[in-house]
Amino acid sequence: MAKGFMRRFPPLKILTDEQVEAIHRGTLDVLQQTGVLVYNERALNVFKKAGCDVNFETKRVKFPPGLVEECLRKCPSSFRVKARNPKDDLLIGQDNVLFFNFPGTDTVDLDTWEPRSPTKKEHIDLIRVLDALPNVHFLNAYPYFGFSGGVPEVMKEIEGVALRIRNSSKVTIAIANNDIDMFTIRMAKAVGSEIFANPNTSSPLTCYTDQVNACFLAAEYDLPSMIWDGATSGGTAPASLAGAVVLSNAELMPYIVLLQLLKPGARIAVANLVLPQNMTNGAPAFGEIGVSLHNVAFNQVWREYGVPTVSSSCGPTSSKRIDFQLGYQKTMPTLLSALSGSSILQLYSSIYGEITAHPVQAILDDDIAGMIGRFLEGLEVSDESLAIDLINEVGPIPGHYLGKKHTRKWWKKEQFVPRAADRLTYPEWAKTGKKSCIDYARERMEEILSTHKVDPPLTQSQEEEIEKILKEAREYYRKKGMITDAEWESYKKIIEK
Amino acid sequence: MDTEIIEGLKKAIKEYDTEKAANLAKRAVEEKLDPLKVLNAMTVAIREVGDAFGRGDLWLPDLVGAADALQAAMPIIEEEIKRTGAKRESLGTVVAGTVFGDIHSIGKTMVCTLLTAEGFKVHDLGVNIKAEQFVEAIDKYNADILAMSALMTMTAPEQKKVIERLKKEGLRDKVKIMVGGGAITEDFAREIGADGYDPTAPGAVKLARKLIGK
Structure with a gap:
């Protein structure tokens, strides 16, 4: 079992019970009065059979409140997810807190801070670093969206899943665009791992067919699902944060209802990527305080439902560099989400939005995760930790604690020692080349890349199965016309290599 | 009154x-x-x-x-x-829209608004616009400029399709093409044969003036 962090104190609450109830009532009201658009015939039929008000022409589905509440009750409050190595199995819920990474389209040059497409090696390097870091408990879909050199758009994430499976034993996620989960789910199965199905909502109040199909695949393969909502408050959701919680909840519910109708007791976590809108340029306002207010309220409401939550907005910032702004824009949402009961925090490796990510950032994030994780575990109050006998024994100055057995045992238990932080005194710092945390993280990255090995590597037959599925996927998209002849010519050269 | x-x-x-x-x-x-x-x-x-x-x-x-x-x-x-039949004076006529498969409207609306403010005659086609709709509008309005937006990496190639379609219809040289959106870069714009790119809305207005020499 992957070692998460256990939160040992009651979670932070920001709402009164009446306010939670008002948000819940509001959600049911929107689902009953306005409902959602569902562009998927199969799902429309399932909803109809379950008693929803379905208009097959306009694709509008309205949900009776009783059905929504019944399906919420069927969601397990905690569940396990199987990895290919039992050391990486996941326990989600039960106050266990896990971490994973946030994606980027590009890597970034650490000297000029210019973004650029990663090479295949850089893509693999990020996967290997994430595999090596102890507090990364599983891997997101696309650490990077593909790599440079001519892989067709539709194949980028399928190739990406193959790279993750080959270079990491940790569980990963199957995104649903263009049916690619039809292939990636089978890849995970081939190596004896589960993979998260990943339906994404579309704001406001719309369910597109690929995302709905992900629920059918989850039911067919009996997979856990992570449902994502990424509304922008002020843009695709109300600017008022309570209204944004109502809207995101109303967008998540149709997927919960569908998943529970298809397979009662289906394992579900809901991921919150709701971000305020930057009203100067329309981009999401990553890392700002509205992110945390929404996360904390969302967590409180979903704790009432007994459905584990994922705080996806912890990772991305608005900074283009690894700097002071990035530090606070990552730490504040991560800490506040962790305190308010998130089961999963999506923190690692991202720099700016969904654009840039880097293994050095992932190493720095490992310290944030370690610190917050340590905080969650709280402090023990026992005869031994109160240390009354010891305090009486040491007495006033010149007594001290440094040489005591109690100190040797307890300091390591109580302190978290960051791996990449500059913790030196001035003279030590001057003598060792005036390094910063970024320098230390770069050194650790080199060390990981030269020593880390995936445990266990794939067997010959697993390798062959992955290759076979890749081949099928290429043929499928060639036939569908999603890989053009010109694309195929350059892609073929990469495959042959 | x-x-x-x-x-x-x-x-x-x-x-x-x-x-x-x-x-x-x-x-x-x-x-x-x-x-x-x-x-x-x-x-x-x-x-x-x-x-x-x-x-x-x-x-x-x-x-x-x-x-x-x-x-x-x-x-x-x-x-x-x-x-x-009054004669309207404008800096030029712009046809604008977000490409097929993409429903992001904010950036496109910002650019259209600022272009209108500058004195262009703007026909905003909206979002999720297919290549043939762009071509039809360019022809209909006798546009000087085509402004296309795409926010996602998956939809960015759609801009190329529009340009190719314009070439096929023999309209490419009649119109200046500017592209923008989250997924677009200077290099991409050049690669697909657009005439200009700018990452900001005010920059897009300057670009539009430059493209038609005004």
Whole structure:
């Protein structure tokens, strides 16, 4: 079992019970009065059979409140997810807190801070670093969206899943665009791992067919699902944060209802990527305080439902560099989400939005995760930790604690020692080349890349199965016309290599 | 009376009042005001909003609110210009839209609003626009500029399809093409054969002027 962090104190609450109830009532009201658009015939039929008000022409589905509440009750409050190595199995819920990474389209040059497409090696390097870091408990879909050199758009994430499976034993996620989960789910199965199905909502109040199909695949393969909502408050959701919680909840519910109708007791976590809108340029306002207010309220409401939550907005910032702004824009949402009961925090490796990510950032994030994780575990109050006998024994100055057995045992238990932080005194710092945390993280990255090995590597037959599925996927998209002849010519050269 | 309607229309745009803007535009037509004078007043109002946005005094919801009010009045006045055969002066005609498969509208709306404020005649086709719709509109409006937006890496290649379609129809050289959106880079713009790219809305206005030499 992957070692998460256990939160040992009651979670932070920001709402009164009446306010939670008002948000819940509001959600049911929107689902009953306005409902959602569902562009998927199969799902429309399932909803109809379950008693929803379905208009097959306009694709509008309205949900009776009783059905929504019944399906919420069927969601397990905690569940396990199987990895290919039992050391990486996941326990989600039960106050266990896990971490994973946030994606980027590009890597970034650490000297000029210019973004650029990663090479295949850089893509693999990020996967290997994430595999090596102890507090990364599983891997997101696309650490990077593909790599440079001519892989067709539709194949980028399928190739990406193959790279993750080959270079990491940790569980990963199957995104649903263009049916690619039809292939990636089978890849995970081939190596004896589960993979998260990943339906994404579309704001406001719309369910597109690929995302709905992900629920059918989850039911067919009996997979856990992570449902994502990424509304922008002020843009695709109300600017008022309570209204944004109502809207995101109303967008998540149709997927919960569908998943529970298809397979009662289906394992579900809901991921919150709701971000305020930057009203100067329309981009999401990553890392700002509205992110945390929404996360904390969302967590409180979903704790009432007994459905584990994922705080996806912890990772991305608005900074283009690894700097002071990035530090606070990552730490504040991560800490506040962790305190308010998130089961999963999506923190690692991202720099700016969904654009840039880097293994050095992932190493720095490992310290944030370690610190917050340590905080969650709280402090023990026992005869031994109160240390009354010891305090009486040491007495006033010149007594001290440094040489005591109690100190040797307890300091390591109580302190978290960051791996990449500059913790030196001035003279030590001057003598060792005036390094910063970024320098230390770069050194650790080199060390990981030269020593880390995936445990266990794939067997010959697993390798062959992955290759076979890749081949099928290429043929499928060639036939569908999603890989053009010109694309195929350059892609073929990469495959042959 | 004339001044009251015109000043009221300007105020409606600056106060984001869609209904009032449409009603005043209708009254302007009823009262037989010079539609060119009305249009000019509307352009002045939206320019004031655009300038305030540029200075950071107003925010995106204000800009979009004013654009909506402008859009509510514009077709009524344009219809009147057409009916009376008045000669409208503009910097040039722009056809704009977000490409097929992509429903992101904010960046595109910002650019359209600021282009209108600058004095361009803008035909905003909306979002999820197919190549043939762009081509048809360029032909119909005799556009000087095509402005396309795409926010996602999956939809960016759609811009290339539009350009290829224009070539096929023999319209490519009649129109200057500018592209933008979250997924677009300078290199990508060059690669697909666009005439220009800018990452910001005010930059897009400068680019539009440059492209048509004004």
